Amino acid sequence: MKEFKKYNDCRRVRKRKSQEKHTKLGHPWRVDESTLRALMDDATNPVRDKPLGVQIRTNDIPLTKGALEHNLRTRIHAGVYKQAYTKKEISLDNKYLRPIFGFWDAIYWTDEAHFNPEEDFQKPNILRYEGERLKTNNIGVRKPVKSSPLTLHIYATVNWYYKGPLGFYNDDVDMLTLPKPLQRPRKYKYETQQKYKERLTEWELKCPPAIEGDVGGHYMTQEYYTEHILPSYIDAREWLLQEDNDPSHGTKSFNNVSRKLKDVNWIRTLLHPGQSPDLNPQEGVWLILKQRVKRRLNSPLPPETIWDGTKQHLKEILVQEWAMITLTEIRRLISKMPSRCKQLATNGGEAIRSEHW
Numbered sequence: 001m002k003e004f005k006k007y008n009d010c011r012r013v014r015k016r017k018s019q020e021k022h023t024k025l026g027h028p029w030r031v032d033e034s035t036l037r038a039l040m041d042d043a044t045n046p047v048r049d050k051p052l053g054v055q056i057r058t059n060d061i062p063l064t065k066g067a068l069e070h071n072l073r074t075r076i077h078a079g080v081y082k083q084a085y086t087k088k089e090i091s092l093d094n095k096y097l098r099p100i101f102g103f104w105d106a107i108y109w110t111d112e113a114h115f116n117p118e119e120d121f122q123k124p125n126i127l128r129y130e131g132e133r134l135k136t137n138n139i140g141v142r143k144p145v146k147s148s149p150l151t152l153h154i155y156a157t158v159n160w161y162y163k164g165p166l167g168f169y170n171d172d173v174d175m176l177t178l179p180k181p182l183q184r185p186r187k188y189k190y191e192t193q194q195k196y197k198e199r200l201t202e203w204e205l206k207c208p209p210a211i212e213g214d215v216g217g218h219y220m221t222q223e224y225y226t227e228h229i230l231p232s233y234i235d236a237r238e239w240l241l242q243e244d245n246d247p248s249h250g251t252k253s254f255n256n257v258s259r260k261l262k263d264v265n266w267i268r269t270l271l272h273p274g275q276s277p278d279l280n281p282q283e284g285v286w287l288i289l290k291q292r293v294k295r296r297l298n299s300p301l302p303p304e305t306i307w308d309g310t311k312q313h314l315k316e317i318l319v320q321e322w323a324m325i326t327l328t329e330i331r332r333l334i335s336k337m338p339s340r341c342k343q344l345a346t347n348g349g350e351a352i353r354s355e356h357w
Contacts, residue, residue: 099338105160107240111282112155166322220248226257240270281333284357292321
């Protein structure tokens with residue numbers, strides 16, 4: 001047993017001696033390590049991005065291409081690799097807007113609204129604790145809005161790249177539902193002129209009286225929408241047309257004049273849930289417009305003209321303020337849609353409240 005242990009000790013000594021000799025065996029390196037590291041610096045090696053053969057000739061390296069590759073790899077862990085290029089860092093704005101492109105920028109947002117200059121847009125305030133907004137004693141009763149003969153009904157469409165003109169509806173005779181007039185009587189061949197005048201007078205008395213004035217309320221028929229408003233959206237055939245579920249839009253059925261006109265012109269529509277103004281950026285645009293017009297009516301700044309109290313002048317003010325709304329403001333509203341949809345999926349479908357709309 002002692003002899004076997006002594007034999008193993010001898011083997012360990014011989015192995016250790018051979019390992020020590022191994023580091024001293026072979027030819028010495030023809031190029032020292034400092035020369036190899038000098039090749040890695042642009043200041044000492046201006047042709048570092050050239051092939052190894054060019055670098056060998058330029059720096060007078062006494063090695064072949066393969067030998068230099070072996071020296072670089074085994075001694076300083078270097079080699080020839082694909083060169084990287086500097087990439088422009090994505091700005092914070094683009095990182096935020098990248099989810100927009102491809103879907104949200106391809107939607108035509110449409111909506112109708114009304115503007116009553118006598119309506120108070122400022123909601124009343126109440127003193128309460130934080131987080132108790134929906135408590136019973138903190139909820140008020142909404143006062144009914146008084147109708148005004150100066151109320152204007154407006155419609156428009158916006159897109160990431162486009163802002164349509166501001167249109168007015170519900171303020172002309174076309175919106176009135178008139179009874180069908182009786183057919184005017186024709187004169188018979190052998191009828192006297194006096195007899196014909198008597199029949200004509202009798203016909204005029206039976207005719208319904210002419211209706212004058214504007215239709216009140218936020219009302220629109222499918223026929224009016226199809227004839228006056230929907231044709232302005234036909235250019236949206238390459239986009240997705242967003243409409244709410246107003247009956248005039250014909251979104252709840254298929255056999256109606258509005259739906260037929262969309263199908264004929266290949267207009268694709270975006271399904272929009274009911275009671276969802278918080279999912280339409282056009283509502284935010286209306287808020288901007290109403291706030292600016294209300295400010296102008298109450299305290300105009302030069303060279304703005306003072307409102308003379310007429311409906312026609314109010315239309316001109318609305319059109320002027322609509323023209324002042326920029327695409328940047330519209331894009332800021334549309335860019336909120338991804339985060340709003342994400343918030344909607346986490347809050348169980350509750351209404352979304354924010355400073356934008």
